[in-house]
Amino acid sequence: MTYWMRRLRVALPWLAVAVLANAVVMLTLLPAAWITPQFARQTHGHVNLVNPSGSLWHGSATLMLAAGSDMSAATLLPGRIEWRTAFWPLFTGRVRMTMRHSEAMPDPITVDATLRSATITPGAMAVPASLLSGLGAPFNTLDLQGDVRLAWSDWRSFNQEAFGQLTVTLNDVSSRVSLVKPLGSYRLLFQAQGASSTLDLTTLKGPLMLTGNGTVSAASTSFRGTASAAPEARDNLAGLLNLLGRPSGPDTVALTFAH
Numbered sequence: 001m002t003y004w005m006r007r008l009r010v011a012l013p014w015l016a017v018a019v020l021a022n023a024v025v026m027l028t029l030l031p032a033a034w035i036t037p038q039f040a041r042q043t044h045g046h047v048n049l050v051n052p053s054g055s056l057w058h059g060s061a062t063l064m065l066a067a068g069s070d071m072s073a074a075t076l077l078p079g080r081i082e083w084r085t086a087f088w089p090l091f092t093g094r095v096r097m098t099m100r101h102s103e104a105m106p107d108p109i110t111v112d113a114t115l116r117s118a119t120i121t122p123g124a125m126a127v128p129a130s131l132l133s134g135l136g137a138p139f140n141t142l143d144l145q146g147d148v149r150l151a152w153s154d155w156r157s158f159n160q161e162a163f164g165q166l167t168v169t170l171n172d173v174s175s176r177v178s179l180v181k182p183l184g185s186y187r188l189l190f191q192a193q194g195a196s197s198t199l200d201l202t203t204l205k206g207p208l209m210l211t212g213n214g215t216v217s218a219a220s221t222s223f224r225g226t227a228s229a230a231p232e233a234r235d236n237l238a239g240l241l242n243l244l245g246r247p248s249g250p251d252t253v254a255l256t257f258a259h
């Protein structure tokens with residue numbers, strides 16, 4: 001063994017330690033801006049994290065809803081989404097994050113993900129209905145006001161399949177296109193069942209009655225339902241019903257969507 005080969009053999013372990021230490025430092029200093037574009041990419045620009053601060057390991061950002069690439073009418077949720085990422089699980093190929101929202105979701109949830117699967121612990125979140133206007137039509141036309149509560153069970157995904165339940169409750173909703181206030185309270189149940197999911201819409205109370213169901217899959221989305229008015233509100237809700245769908249009976253319109 002030559003002199004230089006002996007020197008290299010002695011220095012090699014220290015070189016490996018130096019490389020590993022530099023990698024750890026670089027990972028620790030990764031800015032929060034590194035993770036935020038992932039949300040926009042996965043949701044086709046509808047859900048975005050903007051104004052990030054901190055690092056990948058301990059950071060925060062503001063939640064913004066937008067109509068895809070069109071950011072002109074985007075809406076922001078007051079407060080900040082905050083996260084902490086565990087370091088050591090990365091060495092086993094897992095990303096484990098604890099997330100909360102300073103105002104809308106004070107109780108934290110945990111996201112545990114690998115390359116093929118992800119799990120989100122149960123949680124709940126309350127937001128103003130006006131936030132939905134950022135998603136574009138029909139929400140920007142209706143300009144909804146009221147309270148929206150989202151609650152979900154254990155959410156699990158494996159490759160392209162998802163399993164879990166999401167309940168969206170809209171309480172005392174009103175709209176700028178109707179003089180009737182409130183229009184009512186409604187519940188939308190989203191049940192993920194693998195490669196496809198189901199939607200069920202029901203009315204909890206109110207003069208505007210909405211019902212329907214649909215299916216969601218990677219290939220298509222469809223929804224069929226009806227909207228009708230209570231007898232005492234028929235005249236005042238006639239304009240809104242015409243805006244929502246095509247007449248399908250006395251004081252009833254059909255709600256249809258297919259994509």
